[in-house]
Amino acid sequence: MSTATTGTTGTTTVVRPSRPGARPVWEEEPTALGHGVKGITLTGVCLLILGPLWVVVVTSLSDAAAITDAGGLVVVPQGLTFQAYAEVLSGGAVTKAVLISICLTLVGTLISMVVSVLAAYGLSRPGSFGHRPLLLIMMVTMFFGAGLIPTYLLVQNIGLMDSYWSLILPSAVSVFNLLVLRSFFMSTAPDLIDAARIDGAGEWRILWQIVLPLSRAVVAVISLFYAVGYWSSWFAASLYLNDQNRYPLQNILNSFVLRHQAPTGMSQAINTGAVPGLSVQMAVMVIALVPVVCVYPFVQKHFQKGMLIGAVKG
Known part of the structure; x- marks a missing residue:
């Protein structure tokens, strides 16, 4: 602890030095739990983006039998063909x-x-x-x-x-x-x-x-x-x-x-x-x-x- 005295009022102000190397919480290294939450979140976002694209591409490559079996959009590839293209x-x-x-x-x-x-x-x-x-x-x-x-x-x-x-x-x-x-x-x-x-x-x-x-x-x-x-x-x-x-x-x-x-x-x-x-x-x-x-x-x-x-x- 260090002290500093002002010359105008004569009061003493106590100054507490900050901890050496201290950083804000958001700049600290994430914990194992934080890494896990980030990984799950990013994986979910990727699935939300790539999932519809996957369905569109697979359906475009499917034949009539595969579309009929799936009842519409196809998720699991089967009967792939480039006939539509x-x-x-x-x-x-x-x-x-x-x-x-x-x-x-x-x-x-x-x-x-x-x-x-x-x-x-x-x-x-x-x-x-x-x-x-x-x-x-x-x-x-x-x-x-x-x-x-x-x-x-x-x-x-x-x-x-x-x-x-x-x-x-x-x-x-x-x-x-x-x-x-x-x-x-x-x-x-x-x-x-x-x-x-x-x-x-x-x-x-x-x-x-x-x-x-x-x-x-x-x-x-x-x-x-x-x-x-x-x-x-x-x-x-x-x-x-x-x-x-x-x-x-x-x-x-x-x-x-x-x-x-x-x-x-x-x-x-x-x-x-x-x-x-x-x-x-x-x-x-x-x-x-x-x-x-x-x-x-x-x-x-x-x-x-x-x-x-x-x-x-x-």
């Missing part, structure tokens, strides 16, 4: 919808990233013209939208109805993604940019050779966000596309699974029992999930750096 990818409406979705995702993601990166870089430069009013206007749109009817009328009046551009241009830029990019660009060391300007580099060269290479993590994450948004979108196509033969994959999936409307060229095979309708539905769901599942592991390592660091430094 062969029927889905045989060149009919589903195959066309997959190609449409891939093209929309690639083109839409490219346009969104180009516009978002350029806008975010311009708004991240303190001396850029009008960057504060523009930033305020963009942030207002995050909380106040025009509404569904004005947006529909706008798309109709500019001639985008029944066009794939109506699925890309109205949602080309997300203000949230733009703000994340801006925050990350602002964290770039000013010394690097000043040194590049001294060497004669312009803004395009600084963006391309300095800012973007240092921001690969956030660019990868935002690209994934845009790609998943375009790949999973179905509402815009249901509004702006009148020809169902031009529907992307998600709209085919919505019509097939929820409305029980078989895609063109597939209804006869389902009605005759040659291919179980339930297995075909599950096969379409698997095809819709595969691209996201394949891309996510390559981008997942960038999530912490790309989102958390960029958001905190903003």
Whole structure:
């Protein structure tokens, strides 16, 4: 125990030194019981996530006899066959919808990233013209939208109805993604940019050779966000596309699974029992999930750096 005396009042204050090496309870090493509870909790969460996926995949690979024995969705694999996938990818409406979705995702993601990166870089430069009013206007749109009817009328009046551009241009830029990019660009060391300007580099060269290479993590994450948004979108196509033969994959999936409307060229095979309708539905769901599942592991390592660091430094 140590004491300290103040010179103003003459009172003595007793100071109790903290225990050397003491840490908060949440920073202590978990006990055996804590490890067990964590393991059980994580296992339960994994089962809740992977269980439905397992049922969907197994049902998509099951034949008519296995589905009949299970009374619907199949849990235990039996009578596995790729007949449903062969029927889905045989060149009919589903195959066309997959190609449409891939093209929309690639083109839409490219346009969104180009516009978002350029806008975010311009708004991240303190001396850029009008960057504060523009930033305020963009942030207002995050909380106040025009509404569904004005947006529909706008798309109709500019001639985008029944066009794939109506699925890309109205949602080309997300203000949230733009703000994340801006925050990350602002964290770039000013010394690097000043040194590049001294060497004669312009803004395009600084963006391309300095800012973007240092921001690969956030660019990868935002690209994934845009790609998943375009790949999973179905509402815009249901509004702006009148020809169902031009529907992307998600709209085919919505019509097939929820409305029980078989895609063109597939209804006869389902009605005759040659291919179980339930297995075909599950096969379409698997095809819709595969691209996201394949891309996510390559981008997942960038999530912490790309989102958390960029958001905190903003």
